[in-house]
Amino acid sequence: QKPTWTHRSSLFCIQQSSAHNFPLTMCRTATTQSRASDLKEGEEWIETFDLDAFTADIHSLGKKLESEQGEDDVRHLNKIIGWSNLCAAVGFMTMGHSVNLIAIVALSTWTFSRWTIIAHHTCHGGFQNCHPNLNRWSRFKFALGSLWRRMCDWFDWMMPEAWNVEHNNRHHYNLSEVDDPDLVENNVSFLRDMKAPLLVKYGIVAFFMTTWKWFYYSPNTYKELKLAKLRREGQKLPKGVNPEDAVTVKTIVMGENPFYSAWEFFSIVIGPYLLIHFFLLPLPLLIAGRALGSGDVTYWNAVKNLFLAEMLTNIHGFVAVVTNHAGEDMYRFRDGCRPFSGSFYLRQVLASVDFAMGTDLIDFMHGWLNYQIEHHLWPNLSMLSYQKSAPMVREICAKHGVPYIQESVFLRLKKTVDIMCGTSSMKWFPAKYEALYLEQDAVRETQKKKASK
Numbered sequence: 001q002k003p004t005w006t007h008r009s010s011l012f013c014i015q016q017s018s019a020h021n022f023p024l025t026m027c028r029t030a031t032t033q034s035r036a037s038d039l040k041e042g043e044e045w046i047e048t049f050d051l052d053a054f055t056a057d058i059h060s061l062g063k064k065l066e067s068e069q070g071e072d073d074v075r076h077l078n079k080i081i082g083w084s085n086l087c088a089a090v091g092f093m094t095m096g097h098s099v100n101l102i103a104i105v106a107l108s109t110w111t112f113s114r115w116t117i118i119a120h121h122t123c124h125g126g127f128q129n130c131h132p133n134l135n136r137w138s139r140f141k142f143a144l145g146s147l148w149r150r151m152c153d154w155f156d157w158m159m160p161e162a163w164n165v166e167h168n169n170r171h172h173y174n175l176s177e178v179d180d181p182d183l184v185e186n187n188v189s190f191l192r193d194m195k196a197p198l199l200v201k202y203g204i205v206a207f208f209m210t211t212w213k214w215f216y217y218s219p220n221t222y223k224e225l226k227l228a229k230l231r232r233e234g235q236k237l238p239k240g241v242n243p244e245d246a247v248t249v250k251t252i253v254m255g256e257n258p259f260y261s262a263w264e265f266f267s268i269v270i271g272p273y274l275l276i277h278f279f280l281l282p283l284p285l286l287i288a289g290r291a292l293g294s295g296d297v298t299y300w301n302a303v304k305n306l307f308l309a310e311m312l313t314n315i316h317g318f319v320a321v322v323t324n325h326a327g328e329d330m331y332r333f334r335d336g337c338r339p340f341s342g343s344f345y346l347r348q349v350l351a352s353v354d355f356a357m358g359t360d361l362i363d364f365m366h367g368w369l370n371y372q373i374e375h376h377l378w379p380n381l382s383m384l385s386y387q388k389s390a391p392m393v394r395e396i397c398a399k400h401g402v403p404y405i406q407e408s409v410f411l412r413l414k415k416t417v418d419i420m421c422g423t424s425s426m427k428w429f430p431a432k433y434e435a436l437y438l439e440q441d442a443v444r445e446t447q448k449k450k451a452s453k
Contacts, residue, residue, distance in 0.1 A: 355406065
């Protein structure tokens with residue numbers, strides 16, 4: 001479901017005045033002082049911000065980047081796949097030799113990169129217009145349709161179809177709105193409001209860091225898939241159900257999940273990954289160990305390493321993923337906006353943060369999530385395009401006075417934990433300017449339609 005946008009009657013005077021040939025500047029002058037009074041320190045740029053000019057620059061750059069994608073992007077993808085596969089090979093070769101750090105790190109990085117880099121950008125359509133093999137590298141086919149495709153392309157706790165709905169649609173087109181399923185401040189409101197010592201809250205965060213993919217992300221993405229099906233079929237939600245509430249393993253076990261049964265979740269979503277990845281994948285070591293007379297030791301070593309790698313990849317993923325849009329310097333918004341409108345482009349910058357970047361190794365270890373601003377501006381580009389675009393996006397933001405935040409991922413982790421624990425809160429974008437920009441989007445869309453006739 002694509003988001004809606006809101007017309008504010010308080011701003012309709014702009015259109016009315018224009019229609020009746022009153023000077024447009026007079027209407028704006030009458031509201032400038034009242035709007036400026038809503039601005040806080042550091043928000044002075046909003047008062048003189050030119051949304052139309054900013055939108056034109058971002059839109060133009062996006063078109064240029066998309067047109068330049070080609071063989072270089074495919075070669076770069078193959079290079080990163082090679083790095084990911086190398087991690088897998090090292091992990092497989094060492095996971096039977098006792099519990100060891102080499103196997104744990106290699107297996108963890110393999111799982112992390114397969115999701116955050118390869119699957120993430122492919123499922124967004126990053127190679128839709130440049131890869132010669134669209135039987136696999138199309139966003140409409142990658143990891144979709146069968147367990148076999150899921151195993152070959154991207155095998156993780158999340159069901160790819162569910163993740164495509166939750167992330168590619170709901171998160172990207174409702175960023176930092178109430179309808180954003182990944183809005184950290186909303187999802188952990190129970191922890192923020194908890195009357196407990198801060199040390200206890202830190203302990204709960206630590207638990208989430210090591211388990212969040214299977215405990216929260218897998219069941220909640222599957223919930224979003226079910227919600228999408230209900231909306232598509234025109235069915236009403238179950239009585240008393242708030243679609244914004246997160247579904248976790250806890251709510252499933254407690255019988256508080258109205259969308260699907262515990263058996264359905266296990267048999268379709270997490271069960272196949274649990275059984276195949278952790279127990280069937282190392283099975284050759286069991287067969288070889290018994291044939292060579294060494295028993296089951298290597299097999300159980302591998303199982304232990306796989307589970308420890310799972311804990312590590314959860315931490316790695318938490319640090320790189322959850323921190324992208326959380327912090328006291330990130331904005332929240334009240335109403336939905338038109339995709340790829342001026343409001344949309346501005347929100348992607350104001351509600352996202354970039355990390356250290358610049359080389360393939362740095363970007364690989366960040367899961368290419370260190371270009372979060374650029375990725376949210378144009379979700380359907382390749383990893384290589386994001387590397388190219390970051391300096392240019394930074395220049396555009398500087399030109400228009402828009403804050404462009406780039407910080408260490410570890411500093412962002414601290415700011416995210418502060419949000420989770422309730423020691424800080426995100427900012428709300430000034431309401432009057434949010435409404436003004438939405439109205440400008442609507443006027444521009446009307447003008448486009450008239451011009452196209």
